[in-house]
Amino acid sequence: MFIRGFNPRFPFPLFPFSFSKGIFLVSAEAGFYFARLMETFRIVPEARHNALVEAAYAKRGYNAAEACAAAKMAAMATRHGNRTHNAIKALHLDHLFGSGKGGCVPNAQIEKIPNRFPAAEVWDAHKKLGQAVALEAVDTAIALAEKYGSGTVSVDNAFHYLWGGGYVMDAAKRGYIAYTCCTAALAEVVPFGGKFPTLGTNPHSWGLPTTAAVGFPVVVDWATSVVAMGRVQQLAREGSPLPPNAAVDKDGQPTTDPAAAAALLTFGAHKGYGLSLINELYAAFIGGSTPTLRCRAPAADEKQTPAFFFQVIHPDALSAGRFAAQRSQADNVKRVLEDILGHGNDKCILPGQIEARAAERSEKNGGLLFSDAEIAALNEIAAEAGTPAIDAAELKTAV
Numbered sequence: 248m249f250i251r252g253f254n255p256r257f258p259f260p261l262f263p264f265s266f267s268k269g270i271f272l273v274s275a276e277a278g279f280y281f282a283r284l285m286e287t288f289r290i291v292p293e294a295r296h297n298a299l300v301e302a303a304y305a306k307r308g309y310n311a312a313e314a315c316a317a318a319k320m321a322a323m324a325t326r327h328g329n330r331t332h333n334a335i336k337a338l339h340l341d342h343l344f345g346s347g348k349g350g351c352v353p354n355a356q357i358e359k360i361p362n363r364f365p366a367a368e369v370w371d372a373h374k375k376l377g378q379a380v381a382l383e384a385v386d387t388a389i390a391l392a393e394k395y396g397s398g399t400v401s402v403d404n405a406f407h408y409l410w411g412g413g414y415v416m417d418a419a420k421r422g423y424i425a426y427t428c429c430t431a432a433l434a435e436v437v438p439f440g441g442k443f444p445t446l447g448t449n450p451h452s453w454g455l456p457t458t459a460a461v462g463f464p465v466v467v468d469w470a471t472s473v474v475a476m477g478r479v480q481q482l483a484r485e486g487s488p489l490p491p492n493a494a495v496d497k498d499g500q501p502t503t504d505p506a507a508a509a510a511l512l513t514f515g516a517h518k519g520y521g522l523s524l525i526n527e528l529y530a531a532f533i534g535g536s537t538p539t540l541r542c543r544a545p546a547a548d549e550k551q552t553p554a555f556f557f558q559v560i561h562p563d564a565l566s567a568g569r570f571a572a573q574r575s576q577a578d579n580v581k582r583v584l585e586d587i588l589g590h591g592n593d594k595c596i597l598p599g600q601i602e603a604r605a606a607e608r609s610e611k612n613g614g615l616l617f618s619d620a621e622i623a624a625l626n627e628i629a630a631e632a633g634t635p636a637i638d639a640a641e642l643k644t645a646v
Contacts, residue, residue: 288616289642291625293322296615299625300334302632307346308353309376316379323417324410325615328605331477332410335624337378340407344432344542350552351376351406357383366395369533370402374552377408381427381555385414388559389423396564400557403534407432407553412468415454416599418559419464425454429555430530434538436472436511439520442499444510445539447553448472449526454599456562460581463603471523472511479505530554612645 297318304314321334345351355375362369368387372380384400391398408414411427418425431447438446448470455465473493482489483505494508495501502508513519527538535554540546542553562576570579588595609616617625619639626636 286618288618288645289622289639290612290614290645291617291622291637291642292614293326295637296325296334296625297322299629299632299634299637300338302634303334303338303628304341304376306632307341309346310354313353313376313379316382317376319382320378320409320413322615323413325617326606326609327413327416327602328608329410329412329602330621331475332413333621334628335621336477337409338628340409340432345376345406350374350432350542366391366397367399367401370400371534372402372405374404374406377406377429377553377555380405381408381414381557384555384557385418385425385427385559388425388557389418389421392423392559392561392564397558397560399559401533402555402557404550404552405429405555408555410468411450411452411555412454412466412602414557415452415468416464416466416602417454419454419456419466420458422456422562423454424456424560424562424565426558427452427556428526428529430526430535430538430541430553431470432542432553433476434541435476436513436523437495437499438524439513439517442495446471446513446520446523446527447538447541448475448511449523451522451526457580457584457597459577460584461597461600463599465597466599466602468598469514471513471519471526473514473519474511476511479508479511483508529556608645612643616645 300318300321301311301314304317305311309317317337318334321337324330324332325334341347341351346353352374353376355373357375357380358371358373360369360371368391370380370384380402384402388398388400391400408429411429414427415425428449428451431449434444434447436446436448437444450468450470452468453466457463457465473490479489479494487505488503489505489508491503492501493503493512494505495510495512496504496507497509499510501512513523527535530553533554533556534550535541535552536550540549540551542551545551566576568576570576574582584597588597622637622639622642629636
């Protein structure tokens with residue numbers, strides 16, 4: 248089974264022009280997003296979506312808890328407008344590298360490795376489903392932060408957990424500061440000044456508890472490449488160009504032709520390279536091996552799995568308690584954000600704001616929002632799982 252291409256990440260009809268992600272992108276990429284401002288979305292009840300996703304994972308041999316974790320994270324991504332890490336992408340990733348290829352093992356058990364640090368746990372996931380492991384990891388890190396002020400969970404021998412932003416967002420909504428990084432499944436990114444891809448797209452995700460100040464948690468969540476490889480494939484299907492300095496061809500030369508793109512480039516040149524390198528080095532300290540072998544053909548005596556890391560901090564553990572004008576910590580955070588967005592910066596947005604507005608739209612419509620093409624892809628999943636297809640004609644159109 249193969250899932251057809253993925254759609255762009257954000258359902259933009261929700262946002263005025265000044266709040267569109269496009270103004271923060273180079274012009275070619277911005278135009279790509281603006282062209283979809285009027286895309287139509289259908290409302291799929293979340294329970295219907297989750298039942299379909301759980302059935303698909305069960306069909307592949309995953310247990311009920313694993314399937315539930317996968318459905319939960321897929322629904323969370325879709326609810327917040329993340330259309331590159333939804334159920335379609337998750338099951339596609341499992342198809343390419345997971346249960347069918349030995350990269351992910353249904354029903355595997357996490358092994359907690361003893362160490363001498365009470366606030367730091369280290370796990371061997373034994374290739375267990377990434378979403379199930381990550382949900383347990385963030386809960387564990389929160390419990391450690393509650394007890395020690397800060398807690399970390401390092402996970403070796405893992406399968407990719409999909410949307411890192413969802414985990415830190417959840418922690419931030421619960422009042423904690425959270426960070427996670429994960430090595431990507433494949434090395435598809437050329438290091439700054441190089442020609443051959445030796446890095447993953449390697450995302451970083453931070454979540455901060457700012458709901459009291461601005462109504463939603465600030466969530467900084469990005470891959471370290473200019474665009475994802477899934478975006479390249481989508482642009483190739485649509486005959487649209489890549490933004491400049493996003494990819495190179497087989498000879499290592501820059502290209503805007505998605506059909507010719509053989510590897511990706513980091514955003515911000517050396518800056519994105521440094522951030523991507525951090526993921527690889529965190530993984531190397533945890534137990535991950537060489538990135539060019541990850542999720543590739545089996546290599547003798549090698550580990551070929553991703554690794555990920557979570558850190559959660561209790562805000563009280565950071566507080567000096569000496570805020571200006573006798574403000575509380577919460578009031579101080581609010582004041583800082585007001586200052587940043589003041590002084591004529593009223594059209595700026597905060598990281599996490601687009602996702603928060605997308606969640607509001609989902610709630611307003613009473614379900615998860617999918618395009619017709621995405622529903623067709625979900626129906627391919629339904630056919631594999633042996634569950635009834637979703638009839639797009641019977642669904643309401645989102646407003």
